[in-house]
Amino acid sequence: MRGNRGQEENGVGLERKNEVARLAWLALILTPGMGATRTWKAMRKLEAAERLFETSLTELEGLGMPAQSAQFCFEGKARAAALDEMRRVVEAGGEILTPEDEVYPERLREIYDPPAVLWIRGNVELLARPGIAVVGTRHPSPYGSGMAEMLSRDLANRRLVILSGMARGVDTAAHKGALDAGGKTVAVWGTGIDVIYPKENKKLAENIIASGGTIVSEYPLGTFPAPQNFPIRNRILSGMSVGVLVIEAAEYSGTRITARCAMDQNRDVYAVPGNVTNKNAWGPNTLIKQGAKLTATWEDVWEDLPSHVRLQLEEEIGVNGGSESKGGGSASLFSETPLPEHERIVLEKLRHDEATQLDDLMERLEAELGSAEVFTALFELEIAGRVKQLPGKNYVRAF
Helix, strand or coil: CHHHHHHHHHHHHHHHHHHHHHHHHHHHHCCCCCCHHHHHHHHHHHCCHHHHHHCCHHHHHHCCCCHHHHHHHHCCHHHHHHHHHHHHHHHCCCEEECCCCCCCCHHHHCCCCCCCCEEEEECHHHHHCCEEEEEECCCCCHHHHHHHHHHHHHHHHCCCEEEECCCCCHHHHHHHHHHHCCCCEEEECCCCCCCCCCHHHHHHHHHHHHCCCEEEECCCCCCCCCCCHHHHHHHHHHHHCCEEEEECCCCCCHHHHHHHHHHHCCCEEEECCCCCCCHHHHHHHHHHHCCCEECCCHHHHHCCCCHHHHHHHHHHHHHHCCCCCCCCCCCCCCCCCCCCHHHHHHHHCCCCCCCEEHHHHHHHCCCCCCHHHHHHHHHHHHHCCCEEEECCCEEEECC
């Protein structure tokens, strides 16, 4: 009995020690004048995080903290701020992760400047799973959106986690593709986990959590979408992934920063080639010139995965029978199935990367099909998911 009680007390003591350590990391990151880099340096010198609250002012300054930061910590203000933040995080349905926690993403520990604290909503264990970051422009062409959704759906179908930033455009399409496959997706935000940005993605954020996905941020609750936050968070996107897939990005963009982070972090970079007349094709086309893997289908990513990752996923697919997307399997740029003649003729006139207005389509097909046949073909193709209708009676070829 005494031995069991001793073990129980030791367990409680260890848990208490971990809670204090977590609070110490949070206190430091919330201290004015401290950031992730200074917090890591201070903790390395301190050796035991829980000692922070017992350290003298002189010792705090010796940790490399600015004088005002050390004073803030010594007076107990940092600890009070951390306790308040912890309480609000719990009330918001979230949790805090620090490097002291076993579930802190191992891949993030490997990068040059890992976050000192992560704010999390959703499935924490998902952060340890192999994933691909899918990134691109906020203003994609129909082709870009379609490719992001298709590739994310197919990769999620193979149990890869899809990571993105939940921004407008390619990010949103990537998350939706993963959800459509019944897969898992992680959104890395440049705001607090209680500040949805953009606001129109509120439903998407809810669906990510409801599906067993995760929202991650290195910013405290209430952090608004400041422009400088987003390039900084991109290192987390690439850091947590085994590779980064780029779909449409202009010459000067946040996507380019993510790709650069991936290269610096020794992550694989994949890129979907684009139409050279489209300014957003500059990013992926340039990356391909520099050695990124040209990507048209999920197989292009799959065959390049580290062997241990691919074996792990293949074993899981074998055990669980895999999961098929709502579309009934993997999509492909090059897959075709027989169509009725009038549908085939209409489909051939439509493109992936450029919308066609209905009146223009009618004019092109005037010699081959009547208006009723065109309407019928468009309706059937849309129902089959081969064509998408955009505002203004514009049509594009789907994937």
